[in-house]
Amino acid sequence: MSSLTDRYLAATLNSVPAQRRDEIAAELRGSIEDMIEDRTGNGQDPVAAEREVLTELGNPERLAARYANHRLQLIGPTYYLVWRRLLRLLLSFVPAIVGTVVAVVDVADGESIGGAIGTGIGTAIEVAVQIAFWITLTFAIFERVSPAVNLPDWNVDNLADVPVNRQVTLADTIASVVAITVFIGYLVLQHFRSWVETGDGANIPIIDPALWTSWLPVLIAVLVVSMVFEVVKYRVGQWTWPLLAGKVLLNLAFAVPALWLLVTDRLLSPAFVERFEWLSTGDNLDTVASISVVSVAAILIRDTVDSARKIRRHNA
Structure with a gap:
């Protein structure tokens, strides 16, 4: 657990220009320490003195606005x-x-x-x-x-802990959101341009076009919710059991229908299967479906176990 002063500084510096954070941090910490020293020099308890000083300084967002010369007056400072x-x-x-x-x-x-x-x-x-x-x-x-x-009045109990090393980084979040966006884009694009063509150059969709009136919109909606989930996960900063439960539900919401469609020969378009003759030969398509089910299940289990380990390490 960090000191109240460290938490107050973290909350204030979060809203000031990055290039001035070191300068402001040194100045503000020095002022706080001097104010606390004045009170303890008069016999006041250090813990009580620290709380009084920070309460006197007020909401760190307002203090940060003063340091950054930001006026909180778009609609007035009260609200x-x-x-x-x-x-x-x-x-x-x-x-x-x-x-x-x-x-x-x-x-x-x-x-x-x-x-x-x-x-x-x-x-x-x-x-x-x-x-x-x-x-x-x-x-x-x-x-x-x-x-x-x-x-409600602001007080020092509203301060969050100083951020620790994040399990969920901004780079990972951006990569996940971009990957999902690209995947959604290709689901739409392959209907018009899949880069699989007939002998005369006509486009062959990979996904059965009939699914656009049934399952594909649902799967895309799940992917959009997954993007929102990635943003929420980044804002939390750490894996938690509720986040893990949400991730598992989203994975199942996408994987179960998609694999069911594949196993029942409804996912791939008939033209795509015909284009690659080996898919329609014997039990090859069933073999592909079985391998896909096992592979996806293994990936989901691995990701779930990995996330659970991160939660245990964080809570240890």
């Missing part, structure tokens, strides 16, 4: 931090979910894939704009109608 926190939270997942649902519904209604994706993106942008407008308007009204509202 600014609450407004910003709520807006960030809603924009992090609501537009993506609504856009995905709209796209899936359009595909199910017979719209073209490209048209459905365009509609979904447009809807997500519109939802983001609406959220930003109405949340800002609501808080602006509150600021003027009830400027003296009694919001």
Whole structure:
């Protein structure tokens, strides 16, 4: 457990320009230590003196804004931090979910894939704009109608622990999100350009086109939720048992339907199977399905065990 001063410094420096963090950290730590020393010199308990000094300095986000010369006055200082926190939270997942649902519904209604994706993106942008407008308007009204509202006071118990070495890095998160995005993109692209062609150069989809009105939109929706999960996992910073449970459920939500479609010969398009004659020869397709099931199961089990070990090491 870190000291209150270390936690206060970490919370403050998180919101100041990176190039000034060392300077501000040294200045602020020195000021805090001097203020604590003044109180302990008069006989006050060091622990109580530290709490009083940090409480007197106030919310570290407001202190950071003063150091960075940021004015917390878009809608007024009373509600600014609450407004910003709520807006960030809603924009992090609501537009993506609504856009995905709209796209899936359009595909199910017979719209073209490209048209459905365009509609979904447009809807997500519109939802983001609406959220930003109405949340800002609501808080602006509150600021003027009830400027003296009694919001909970900040105190040192609100400080988070100083971040330790993260199990979930930004690079890993970006790589996972990019990989999922590329995979979703190819699921859509292969319908038009899979790089598998007939003798006369016509495109052959790898996935059965009939699945666009049934399972494919569902699988893509699971992948989109998986991207949101990766962002949430990064924000938490460490593997936890609830995160592991969510990851297992998402893996199963994608793998079970996909493997079931493969085992029942419904995943691959008939034209693709015919293009590679060895797939339709004897039990070759069943062999491919069996190998895929075993391979995917082994990968999922390995990832689950690896994540569980990380949780145990973190909790040890």
